[in-house]
Amino acid sequence: MKFELDFFRQQGYQVCRGVLNASEIQILHTLLAQAQAQACQELQSALELPELSDLGAFMSACEREPARFEALPIELRKLLVGHFSLETRLDPLLWTIPRSAGIQALLAEIFPGQRVGMHMPPTARFVLPGHRWSGVPVHQDISYNRHMQDFVTIWMPLVPINARCGGVIIHEGTGALPEQSLPEEGSPPYPLFWQSELPDLGYPQIQPEFEPGDVLLLNPWILHASAPNLSDYTRLSVDCRFFTGSSQKHSLDLQHWQVLEPSPC
Ligand SMILES: O=C(O)CCC(=O)C(=O)O
Incomplete structure (x- = not known):
């Protein structure tokens, strides 16, 4: 498999089609669909919600009273914003991604001749229909990932992504912007969990569509945000x-398939 990444180098993002194969997608989808069912049960029972559909009302109440959200255990807060548990993120089945021939071909093109590592653990997300609290506000990946110097994000959905089940909104033309300063904490809109949203600089916003197996490359500077899930199915990515x-x-x-301790500063 060979990828032409000139667009990525110029624009700071690129959609690459058919990178993961059907059996890789099946492994990842099964893992995350099971983990999502378990996460929903955990949320319902920990928050004593009669129905899972009461989650929206719970989150709206937290928006009115953020202290209520902040008082919850961190693992519960993460589930509420669509982050799978650490146990799921550490599942070796997720190594299907760096072991995939398609991903390895992409990495060889992005970092030719270089030794490549993957930040551990990867992030795995579920966005329940209409659950807007799982949305990451406009950001640059550099501001969440200061521990790596030269990195690329590879984002991949495990369900179809379209105008209803949204994936990532890209602010086209921002791939070479310098790092933007974050607005003062508490300035509106104040997210429940994420860093404050970067201001909209007026660049055109695009929302690519994906089939499972397609991936999105993002450089550390491009402005992007989560798109809402307006569909009737859960977004897994x-x-x-x-x-x-x-x-x-x-x-x-990725050479010796070992988890490495952090390097000293
Ligand atoms: O999956 C999402 O909704 C957001 C992903 C994202 O912003 C990222 O991977 O940097």
């Missing part, structure tokens, strides 16, 4: 960060 050089957090060595 994984985002992995691959880097060269050292990392000050745990990573997966």
Whole structure:
């Protein structure tokens, strides 16, 4: 498999089609669909919700009274914003991604001749229909990932992504912007969990469509945000960060398939 990445180098993002094969997609989808069912049960029972559909009302109440959200255990807060548990993110089945021939071909094109690591653990997300609280506000990946110098995000959905089941909104033309300063904490809109939203600089916004197996490459500077899920099915996706050089957090060595301790500063 060979990829032409000139567009990525110029624009800071690119959609690559058919990177993961059907059996890789099946492994990842099964893992995350089971984990999502379990996460929903956990949320319903921990929050004592009669129905899962009461989750929206619970989150709206937290928006009116953020202290209520902040008082919850961190693992519960993460589930509420669509982050799978650490146990799921550490599942070796997620190594299907860096072991995939398609992903390896992409990495060889992005980092030619270089030794590549994957930040551990990868992020895996579920976005329940209409659950807007799982949406990451407009950001640059650099501001969430200061522990790696040279990295690329590979985002991949495990369900079809279209105008209703949204994936990622890209602010086209921002791939070479310098790092933007975050607005003062507390300035509106104040997210429940994420860093404050970067201001909209007026660039055109696009929302690519995907089939499972397609992936999105993002450089650390491009402005992007989650798109809402207006469909009637849950969005399942994984985002992995691959880097060269050292990392000050745990990573997966893609040559020896070992998890490495953080490098000293
Ligand atoms: O999956 C999402 O909704 C957001 C992903 C994202 O912003 C990222 O991977 O940097």
